[in-house]
Amino acid sequence: MSISAAGASRRPTVAEAYASCEALTREAARNFSYGIRLLPPDKRGALSAVYALSRRLDDIGDGDLPDEEKLAGLAGVRAEVHGLGENSSDDPVYVALADAARRFPIPLEAFIELADGVESDVHGTTYETFDDMVGYCRLVAGTIGRLSLGIFGTEAAANNRSAPAIADALGVALQQTNILRDVREDLIGGRIYLPAQELKAAGIELSVDASGHLGGPPVALLGYLRSSAQRAEDWYARGMVLLDLLDRRSAACCGAMAGIYLRLNRRIKNDPSAVLDRRLALPGWQKAVVAARSLAGRPETSAA
Known part of the structure; x- marks a missing residue:
């Protein structure tokens, strides 16, 4: 779902615009909404606006339009971002x-990078090495970390020149979990994000059988997914340092969003077979527990 002004008879007020973005976030951000709701109203609205545009870019990439129209849509978003505030959209x-x-000091150029990452999806780009895959993760998720940091921003974060890189690393961690969770679904859709060199070295040729079950062969595939989840957890350890630089509410938000993915990542590490025949997700009560722990200052930062 994306928010569109099609058919609108007048320009929305700022309050109406924020309300639209927050409504989208509540409806569509099944994981991030648990964290966003922990923010004070001004930051909650701003992060919802960031999410709304990020979601629109994602919808363009994953939609059913011809590639030419997708690329035109991405170009349109880039143009709007470049002219943000200068026109009366x-x-x-x-x-x-x-x-x-x-x-807020939102690094709007990160949206251009995000559009570049989505464009690579449109082109069906694959990744030879882990570093290549990390480059993609930085475009589509590290950008979200840096955009969020602009809203979370505190004096401690502003004075720490490493803060954007830490936020970027946390985004990369989350995207690695996304890739592992969605490996079957992505393959059915014709996309492979896992590094080709690593798959070849492990003797894995990804396939989906007639029953929709991911194969590869099984022993090698399960071992690879398990080790990849452990590698992602190392990135979480690097990225969760960000929480120490944020105020309590921002840290709670960030900790809840990252903690839900970290818990999901551990599910994959402990039982990689769980992603072979379905899209793995945490039940709502577990997400609520993670959010509550984060608000209480006890985020998911150590191995379970």
Whole structure:
């Protein structure tokens, strides 16, 4: 779902624009909404606007339009971001984002990088090495970490020149979990994100059988997924340092969003067969527990 101004008779007020973005976030951000709701209203609205545009880019990449139209859609988003605040767009996403960018040091150029990452999906780009895959993760998820940091921002974060790199690392960690969780679904859709060199070295040729079960062969595939989840957890350890640089509410938000993915990552590490025939997800009560722990200052930072 994306927010569109199609058919709108007037430009929405800033309050209406934020309300639209927050409604989208509650409906579509099945994991991130648990963290976003822990923020105070101004930051919650700003991060919802960031999510709304990020989701729109994702929808363009994953949609059913011809590639030429997808690329045109991405170009349109880039143009809107470059001109943000200089035109009078009646699109609620851009109205809210322009206001958020006036009030917070949001690195808007990260949206251009995110669009570049989505464009690589449109082109069906594959990745030879782990470093190549990390480069993709930085475009589609490290950017979200840096955009969020602009809203979370505290004096401690502003004075730490490593803060953007730490936020970037946390985004890379989350995207690695996404790739492991969605490996079957992505393969059915014709996409492979796992590094080709690593798969070849492990003797894995990904396939989906008639029953929709991921194969590869099984022993090698399960071992590879397990070790990849452990590698992702190392990235979480690097990225979760960010929480120490944030105020309590921002740390709670960040800890909840990252903690849900970290718990999911541990599920994959402990039982990689869980992703072979379905899209793995945490039940709502577990997400709520992670959010509550984060709000209480006890985020998921150590191995379970």
